[in-house]
Amino acid sequence: MTEYAFAPLLLLFPLIGVLFNALFGRRFVQPALYEGEDQEEPVAHDHATEVHVDVYEVKTEAGEGVDVDHEEVDVHVHDADAHGALDQQHGEIHNDPTGERWSGWFASLMSLSAFGVAVALFFSLMGHDFHGAVVPLFDWFRIPAADFHVPWAMQIDTLSVTMMLVVTGVGSLIHIYSIGYMHGDPNFSRFFTYLNLFLFFMLILISANNYLMLFVGWEGVGLCSFLLIGFWFDRVDDDGVPMNANAARKAFVANRVGDFAMILAMILLFWTFHTLNFNPIFDEAIHLFEEGQAVSLFGMQFSIATVLAAVTTLFLIGAAGKSAQIPLYVWLPDAMAGPTPVSALIHAATMVTSGIYLIVRSNVLFEIVRVAAEAGDVFPAPTLVAYTGAITALFAGLIAFTRFDIKKVLAYSTVSQLGFMVAAAGMGIYVAAMFHLITHAFFKALLFLGAGSVIHGVEHGHHSLHDHLQHDDLEPEEHGFDPQDMRVMGGLRHQMPVTFWVYLIGALALSGIFPLAGFWSKDEILAHAYNPDYGFFPVYIILTLAAIGTAFYMGRQVKMVFFGEPRHPAAEEAHESPSIMTIPLIILAVLAVVAGAINIPYIPFLQEVPDHPHGFNLLLEQWLEHSIPSFHLSAEGLLNMPYKPPVFSIFVGALSLLLALGAFFLAYSVIYGKRPTEQHEEDPIREVPVFGPIISAFGVLPLDTLYMRYLIPGFNRFADWAAYRLDWAFWHDFVHDNLIRDFFVGFSRFASDVLDDRGVDGALVEGSARFTRAVAGVLRLTQTGYVRNYALGLFLGVVVLLAYFLLVAG
Amino acid sequence: MGNIFVFIPLALIALTAAVGTVTSRNAIHSALFLILNMATLAAFYVVLQAPFIAMAQVAVYAGAIMVLFLFVIMLLGAEQLEGVVARGRAQVWLALLLGIGLIVSFGAALFVADTPSANEGLLDVIDASPVAVGLRLFENYVFPFEVTSLLLLVAMIGVVVLRTYEQRK
């Protein structure tokens, strides 16, 4: 399709950013490393390693009273302060501010360019009546024998373009924010390399037109997630445990479980449809379902719905891994070890939503299973999806109640909100899922970036404190200072007014307060679940409870962070972040306010009944219906599930608004209002009768503990058994040594002693020699050396020949 | 082809000479017997109307060659050796057996096989005078004749080389 020929630019721009920062980034950011490059390049590398090694010493060296005025040298000390101080002190490596700007802005520019391409695609789609297209780039591979062909092509339709806009838009803002946040980090350019690389893979995931290409992006973003969680892989905690590296590994391993299910699902799809391309699979699935044809797998006949039930269940497991659903959510809270912009971009706004994208993209398969399950034919995978999401939403929300780490609260909140989206997708309201995905991307990115701003400010304050106070004056616990602990904050609304206001907006939006974006998107899901026609009333109950919880812990967080009196000197010293960080926050805050407008539903008494085939006039609904085929199928009755757009329910909306406001207020003024929690103090909610113990139970018994206490030791024992018994004792000692080696040695001995020595050497080589010698021993007797004997032989020949000629031949 | 009364005495003389040649203990005697044998053969050649060959036989064989033999015998003083017959009984018996076999074969062939038909009536007298032989030699057999000259040359060189080699050693 020539009209979308510019689509590959979408992937090209982030790739250029990756190459630029990977190849030249460090040269810009730390030119000192390269100054003597021509003469003594190895020294430059020595410097680089020295930095990593010396990081561990900085805490002790700081005790020597290094007099570095951070204010004057304009080093914004935060997470990366250790490096900055060290660099100043050694005078060897420090980031060049201009170089940082080059590196960071180039990456941001590439991200913005990708956003520009996404916008262009958006208008291009509008210009073509929303008709999407597949833009082929090249043939990835082709196996004629297996009738298998995977193209590398981009699916341009309203669904993918929506995701592109969100990913590149939010991504660009976070890029710009990161320029300020990562200032002074010795691996500044590496950060932007990963960020661009993440965008690249995320856009591959979104723009894929087949499951395999989607899987490439899926794994690629997993890799970037791993790299970015472990960005500060050299940090160790007080016990010397490299917690960041461990967190990265945990995320990677947890995702493997889901990825394995994805691979199985793809194999099933390929066996069934002999292709992995989206549109052919969907068309063929509908066709087979209508015809009632059976599919032959493993030599048995299955109905198409049975196969798809398996596929969709596997998709659920894959999505549970990537989108942090029960039981695989455990990696996401730990993923907060990464820099805060990463948490905002990857672990809140974009990557973790790819599981939802997968389900929405595969909506036809889910709807077929749903229809078949209605008839009781197959396992109801979509219902399982809905309940998984709902239970995750509630479960994670309850865990968030007792967290003190500002980012951990947001992390569990993210798990919870992802649960809302998965529940929506499971209930078949894909547009609502996408709607919540979009609004969540805005306000959760806003909250994370705001939290980053807070952390940045508190840490900055903490270091100002260090400079003003003598070290002897510091209290002992200062060494365990955690700038992410909400108990050291308080009263920050005065020090950080911009951050406060945008954070408040984000918190209210997340809590679902009218008329912010979260209200509309959350209530669309709740209204659908509430509708008794669909049989999801339990989901409604669970989700409402989760929504109450959301409002409660957000109220708690806002109270603890921004109100009251500062509970630590560091909070008093905190300052507002630079404008390069606050401007993206303001933009996101605006979006968090207005984003609900894209799908403001039909309100009966405010609007005329719209003249539309499906009876709805929602913007996003109309936009996405072009790429969610099950809408059309249901309209045509093929799937016997007439699609009804979610109708705004005043009862549901008002109820959830009231509950949210109540919970927010309860947390804000009743439970946490009077007694601001100090460090090392129990959370007051634990003292609330009945409710407190339940919350505490959730606090101490998450799945994580279950895994760590039972699953991991069991696995370790199994691995131990496999390594020492199965592999070493049985496989190595017995099979290798006794069976294979001994047999081989025996055979070799036979070959060398019997076959070679006696056979080849004895019989063939020496035997032929002996035979020759024996024959020669006889024949040499004829060689007497006497001429007469030879003459006799000659005469014999003459006589015989003459006799022959004379008597016989004659 | 000659009268039987000429043939038989001549044949007896030839055979006697031949046996004498072979059996004489003294090499000088052998040589003399051989000369006798060759002279007898020369007589046969005359009978068989081959005067040139007869003359050549006497001159070259009985004359030049046998003189050479006698010369060498006397030069080396090798007239006599102990034991006429070689050692090795098997060798002797086998030789005798083969000799008998040869004679028997020929004898049988003479009685059994067709001998080429004689054309005596056609040519009672053939012209084998030295002039005729010379003409044949230089007309019909000039190439082999020239080759013999080469042969003789090679023999001469060979003898010279043999002597030179001896001396150098």
Next chain:
Amino acid sequence: MAEVTIEWYIALSTVLFTIGALGVLMRRNAIIIFMSIELMLNAANLAFVAFARHLGDELLGGQIFVFFVMTVAAAEVAVGLALIVAIFRSKQSINIDEVNVLKG
């Protein structure tokens, strides 16, 4: 009167040849062996001349061949006697039973 036929000559030639051959095979004296060889050549010559007469060859093939045999014999004797002299020089003997350096 009884005319001698070719068969007579063949018989005589055969006997002479056989005597020569036996001489070669049985004598030890190298010179006598050599002379026996000459005897064999002469036996063959006789047969040639007899056949030449018998067949009445215009071209005198048999006689001319004898002529060539004589030439070859002369050359042979020259070389052969030279060899015998050479052997005698090294071995101080012309007994061929003492010459067996080619014994295998």
